[in-house]
Amino acid sequence: MRKHAFTLAATLALVAGFTVGARAQEEAPTPPHQEWSFDGVFGTYDRAALQRGFQVYKEVCSTCHSVKHLYYRDLEELGYTEDQVKGIAAQAQVTDGPNDQGEMFQRPGRPSDPIVRPFPNDQAARAANNGALPPDLSLIVKAREDGPNYVYAILTGFKDPPQGFKMTEGTYYDEYFAGHQIKMPPPLNDGQITFADKAPNKTADEAHDVVTFLAWAAEPTLDQRHRMGVKVILFLVIATGVFYAGKRKIWSRIHH
Amino acid sequence: MAVSSHTAPSTGPRNRILRWIEYRLPFWGMVEDHFLGYPTPRNLNYWWNFGSLAGVILVIMIVSGVVLAMHYTPNADLAFDSVERIMRDVNYGWLIRYIHMNGASMFFLIVYIHLFRGLYYGSYKYPRELLWMLGVVILILMIATAFMGYVLPWGQMSYWAATVITNLFSAIPVFGQDIVTLLWGGFTVGNPTLNRFFSLHYLLPFVIVAVVLLHLVALHQHGSNNPLGIDKRGPQDTIPFHPYFTIKDLFGLTVFLLVFAVFVFYDPNAAVSPDNYIPANPLVTPNHIVPEWYLLPYYAILRSVPNKLLGVIMAFGSLLLLFIVPWLDTSRVRSATFRPIYKWVFWLLPIDVLALGYVGANPPAGLVVTIGQIATIYYFVHFLILLPLLGKIERPRPLPISIAEAVLGSGAGVGAAGEGQ
Numbered sequence: 001m002r003k004h005a006f007t008l009a010a011t012l013a014l015v016a017g018f019t020v021g022a023r024a025q026e027e028a029p030t031p032p033h034q035e036w037s038f039d040g041v042f043g044t045y046d047r048a049a050l051q052r053g054f055q056v057y058k059e060v061c062s063t064c065h066s067v068k069h070l071y072y073r074d075l076e077e078l079g080y081t082e083d084q085v086k087g088i089a090a091q092a093q094v095t096d097g098p099n100d101q102g103e104m105f106q107r108p109g110r111p112s113d114p115i116v117r118p119f120p121n122d123q124a125a126r127a128a129n130n131g132a133l134p135p136d137l138s139l140i141v142k143a144r145e146d147g148p149n150y151v152y153a154i155l156t157g158f159k160d161p162p163q164g165f166k167m168t169e170g171t172y173y174d175e176y177f178a179g180h181q182i183k184m185p186p187p188l189n190d191g192q193i194t195f196a197d198k199a200p201n202k203t204a205d206e207a208h209d210v211v212t213f214l215a216w217a218a219e220p221t222l223d224q225r226h227r228m229g230v231k232v233i234l235f236l237v238i239a240t241g242v243f244y245a246g247k248r249k250i251w252s253r254i255h256h
Numbered sequence: 257m258a259v260s261s262h263t264a265p266s267t268g269p270r271n272r273i274l275r276w277i278e279y280r281l282p283f284w285g286m287v288e289d290h291f292l293g294y295p296t297p298r299n300l301n302y303w304w305n306f307g308s309l310a311g312v313i314l315v316i317m318i319v320s321g322v323v324l325a326m327h328y329t330p331n332a333d334l335a336f337d338s339v340e341r342i343m344r345d346v347n348y349g350w351l352i353r354y355i356h357m358n359g360a361s362m363f364f365l366i367v368y369i370h371l372f373r374g375l376y377y378g379s380y381k382y383p384r385e386l387l388w389m390l391g392v393v394i395l396i397l398m399i400a401t402a403f404m405g406y407v408l409p410w411g412q413m414s415y416w417a418a419t420v421i422t423n424l425f426s427a428i429p430v431f432g433q434d435i436v437t438l439l440w441g442g443f444t445v446g447n448p449t450l451n452r453f454f455s456l457h458y459l460l461p462f463v464i465v466a467v468v469l470l471h472l473v474a475l476h477q478h479g480s481n482n483p484l485g486i487d488k489r490g491p492q493d494t495i496p497f498h499p500y501f502t503i504k505d506l507f508g509l510t511v512f513l514l515v516f517a518v519f520v521f522y523d524p525n526a527a528v529s530p531d532n533y534i535p536a537n538p539l540v541t542p543n544h545i546v547p548e549w550y551l552l553p554y555y556a557i558l559r560s561v562p563n564k565l566l567g568v569i570m571a572f573g574s575l576l577l578l579f580i581v582p583w584l585d586t587s588r589v590r591s592a593t594f595r596p597i598y599k600w601v602f603w604l605l606p607i608d609v610l611a612l613g614y615v616g617a618n619p620p621a622g623l624v625v626t627i628g629q630i631a632t633i634y635y636f637v638h639f640l641i642l643l644p645l646l647g648k649i650e651r652p653r654p655l656p657i658s659i660a661e662a663v664l665g666s667g668a669g670v671g672a673a674g675e676g677q
Contacts, residue, residue, distance in 0.1 A: 233518070
């Protein structure tokens with residue numbers, strides 16, 4: 001057993017060492033750790049926070065940012081009913097076609113449509129945003145080191161630049177952005193959004209909710225994964241016990 | 257001659273149809289000789305579990321990979337989105353992909369432990385030199401396969417890793433640039449590169465299977481080495497593979513699957529750079545281009561040498577060197593247990609390789625560069641100087657007379673053999 005423990009420890013040390021070592025050293029400070037409903041072995045997305053986060057996305061972020069990997073039908077996972085999702089989809093105008101006249105046409109969205117993007121293409125997005133391209137947000141939480149804390153830190157990290165800091169035209173000072181000059185204007189303000197469930201709506205609350213939504217957008221299968229993991233690991237622990245007992249019993253037949 | 261198909265052999269299946277088959281295709285005979293009754297040294301420790309584990313993970317990789325290939329689209333414009341579709345819309349696609357992704361890391365972890373076990377117990381020595389060399393061939397094929405697999409999601413790290421690694425070949429004099437163009441299928445990493453990498457990523461695992469079969473044939477020719485590193489002298493030294501090692505390997509397997517499951521279910525992206533969730537963009541270079549953890553030591557050697565061609569030669573050389581280890585090691589004693597100096601010197605190698613891994617993961621500046629250069633030099637010193645030298649100057653401790661004597665105490669003989677049946 002001692003040798004087993006050694007192997008396991010070596011595995012973990014090896015992996016931990018490399019992941020820590022691989023963390024990139026940026027000039028921006030490390031984002032502080034926040035509490036997230038989806039952290040830990042039993043973590044699941046807080047449904048109420050997901051719905052509030054979607055509301056923040058819809059009212060604020062979606063002006064510039066797409067979530068191209070999401071479909072309206074996916075929103076049922078946030079706790080909306082099928083009819084509510086149909087309603088949300090129908091508010092959007094989707095370009096479809098060509099019809100039998102060979103022409104493209106507009107129609108209300110359906111649950112099977114991808115969530116409509118704010119701009120038809122990257123060039124249009126740049127043209128409307130002073131040359132900056134607002135990134136797609138479907139994977140933003142997985143595409144950044146320490147994603148949830150990083151995105152939260154960016155959203156709440158806007159400040160006046162320190163004295164003597166030269167700002168380029170059209171940029172905003174953000175404590176946690178590499179280089180500190182971000183082209184996104186501060187998107188959230190205290191009390192900007194009135195949540196349907198009357199939840200607190202300081203900037204920090206709005207940021208926390210929208211990050212929960214974006215974490216779900218990046219990894220919608222996390223709840224299922226965490227639940228299945230507990231079962232699989234319990235099964236394997238039992239199987240390990242059974243095989244270990246079997247090994248002891250069978251090997252007790254011979255002197256070794 | 258045909259008569260003997262009716263004169264049944266004394267062992268084997270009773271059923272007439274099975275006997276008919278057995279005479280023509282000795283399936284049960286093979287199972288008996290090479291699995292159930294296969295004589296195995298009775299003193300194997302848990303480090304010997306990693307061979308069968310490597311076989312299991314190879315099967316897991318092929319099965320999960322074949323399913324992923326049913327949903328993946330090898331096209332530069334569609335690949336990234338098709339992987340996301342697997343993660344979101346394919347039933348249990350996320351599970352299959354996370355198994356495949358983390359399985360690659362597990363495969364290397366297992367094979368590296370297996371390799372270091374061979375180095376410690378001298379499993380590469382006479383008469384197992386070809387067995388060892390086939391193992392090195394498997395490792396090289398694994399590295400090529402894993403590298404091409406890493407390119408397939410066509411994220412930022414996929415694209416830039418492909419660019420950096422394929423560019424290594426440009427260091428080759430005269431033909432370098434032509435080879436790179438051939439690898440790319442064009443003048444830059446692009447759609448043709450992705451297509452050929454996908455094709456080869458699907459092909460090479462089956463080549464690995466073929467070499468694994470040869471590895472097993474070579475293994476069964478003289479049987480497993482053992483922690484004492486001495487030859488089997490008779491039946492009292494061995495026990496049948498089944499049930500002793502089937503149950504021991506099953507126990508090892510579930511312990512391994514536990515570690516595997518913790519990563520798949522609770523930290524599936526531990527070994528992946530977040531940059532690989534950004535679609536490939538030829539116009540934006542990531543801050544640090546870092547290969548997967550299992551390639552970091554070679555990457556560190558590459559970067560530690562100031563000359564590009566020499567760096568490439570040494571990085572590839574660090575692998576190719578393993579082929580001649582059976583002849584570099586001049587000691588006739590296999591197991592480090594009986595080699596008072598090598599027993600300690602051995603451990604410097606894994607430490608050295610871990611140091612190289614650390615260097616490979618970090619930006620080359622300051623102390624990291626120095627550590628990298630020292631560790632690179634030591635790697636070659638270990639194999640090219642210490643291994644040949646130690647065999648000459650070291651006085652090995654006396655070897656036990658037999659495995660049975662060492663395990664069962666002196667006086668072990670026929671009685672002990674009966675006990676093992």
